[in-house]
Amino acid sequence: MALFNNLTDKAPTNSNNNGTKKESTPLSSCSSSPFPSVSSLLHGSPATGSQQPNLVSNYNPKPSTTPNSLELPPPAGCIPMNLDSSGNKRGMPWQEQERDNKHPRRSADTITNGQYSTWSIMHALSVCVDFAHQVSVSGGQVTPSQSTSTLNSQHSTKPMDYAKPTHQPSSKPINTSYTSIYNDQVILQHRQNRPQLKLSDFHIMRTLGTGSFGRVHLIQSRVNARHYAMKVLKKSEVVRLKQVEHTNNEKHILESVGHPYLINCWGTFQDDSHLFIVSDFVAGGELFSVLRRSHRFPDHVAKFYAGEVLLALEYLHSKDIVYRDLKPENLLLDNQGHIKIIDFGFAKYVPDITWTLCGTPDYLAPEVIQSKGYGKAVDWWSLGVLIYEMLAGQPPFYDDDHLKLYEKILAGKIRWPTYFDPTAISLLRKLLTPDLSKRYGNLKAGSADIKRHPWFEGVDFNLLLAKQIKAPYIPNIRGDGDASHFDKYPETNEQYGCTGINDPYRDLFLSF
C-alpha cells in the first residue's frame, strides 16, 4: 500500500496547486473501488462532496501554478503557433504558452462487469438519443480554412522539411492487406530467443510516468548499459481494480506484436508483489506534452502523426487486436520524432465483438458508452477524436462532468473551428459517426477508405511505414537515458524483488 507514500521528490509538474494529481487519484488513496456507484454518478458522492463523478479522471480547470510549465523550449520542429504560414504573428508565442490545464493528462479506466452501464444511467436520467437525428445535427459552421497547410504546403522552411512535396500523391491502389506490406515475423522470431529477464539485470532509476494501475521507471541494464523503461504493477492493486485479465492481455499482446509504431517489449517477470514489463525507453516524451505546449498542430503536423497511428491500428486490427485507449498521452515520440504507441492495458484480441466498458472518457465511442457489443471500429472513432484534438487543441467532446460528456458524445454535435481544413472536416465526419455502417475504417475497404481520403492526399503510406518521412518535430535527446522530456514525479521507496515470502496472487499471473 506504500506505492505512492514516502515521497522523496518534488511534486509532479502535472499537479495542481494543491499538489494533488490532476489526472487520476493515486491508487493508494482510492477507497475500496475506483468506480462510483450509480447513485453517486447521478447524485454526487457524499464522501467526495462536490467532486465530479470520477468514473475515470477529472478535468481540472484550475489555472496552472506549475513552476516549470514554461521551462521546456518549444519543440524545435513545430511551427510556433503564433506564426501563420507566412510567418506573420497571430497569437501567443510558444514561449508564453501556458500548459493547458483545462485539458490535463487523462487516465483510462474500466468497468468489467457492465453493471454501471452509462447507458442505463442515461436512461435513468431520461436522456433520449435519436441516432438518426444525431447524424443530421453533427454539423456546424464550416468555413474554408485560412491555414491550408498540407503535406505540400509552404511550411517547408526548416525544420518542417518533411512537409516538402517530395512525394507525389500515390496513384497506386492502397494496399488493404496489411501483411503484404509489413511482415513482423522477423521481430517475433527474434523475440522468442531472448533470455528471461530478471530484476537484478537492471539498475532502477527515476519515474517516467504513473498511471491508474502502475508506475513506469527508467532503468539501465547491468548487462549492456542501455536504458529501458520498466512498467511496475502492484499485484494487489491489479486484483483490487479487477485488471487481472487486462494485465495478462497486455503482456500477451505486447509479446505478439512487432511494428515500427508500437512499443517494443523485451520481456516480463514478477516478484511476490509486483509485475514488471520491460520495453524500449522512448525518449522523446509524450505527444500530449508537445500538443499542450503548442496548443494545436497545423494540419500537416496532425496528418503526420495521424498517418503513423493509422498504420499501427491497421496492423493491430490485422491481428484482430483492438487497442481501445488511443489518446495523445499514450503516444510517445522516439529520438527521430516518430510515434510509439504505449500502454496496451486495454488492448484485447477481439475477432468479433466485446462488451467491456473501458477506455478514456473523451475518446469513448458511442457504442461503448451504450454498453453495446463493439469491435475494432471503436479505434477508428478514437482516431477521429485524436485528429480533432490535434487540430483544435481540445477534444471534440469534453465536459468536467463525465455524464454530461457521455451525453455530448451520444448527441454527436461537433463544433468545427473555422480554421479546420474542409477535407479534415470531411474525414472527421466519416470517423466520428455513430453509424457503424458509415464509419470509415469499418467499411468493406477497411482502413483504405481513410488512407485514400483527400485529407491524406499526398501521403505515401509505404514511405511513412518505412519511416522515410521526416517527423515535424525531432526531440533534442542528449544521449541514451536522457529523460528530460518527461515530467518529474514523486518517487517511491517501494521494495521490488522480494520473493518466496507470501504471494497469494501468483496463480493469477502465471505467464509473467
Ligand SMILES: Nc1ncnc2c1ncn2[C@@H]1O[C@H](COP(=O)(O)OP(=O)(O)OP(=O)(O)O)[C@@H](O)[C@H]1O
Ligand atoms: N516505454 C516507455 N518509455 C518512456 N516512457 C514511458 C514508457 N512507457 C510508459 N512511459 C511513461 O509512463 C506513463 C505511464 O505509462 P502507461 O500509460 O503504460 O501506464 P498506465 O498505468 O497503464 O497508465 P494509464 O492510467 O494511462 O492507463 C506514460 O504516460 C509515459 O509517460
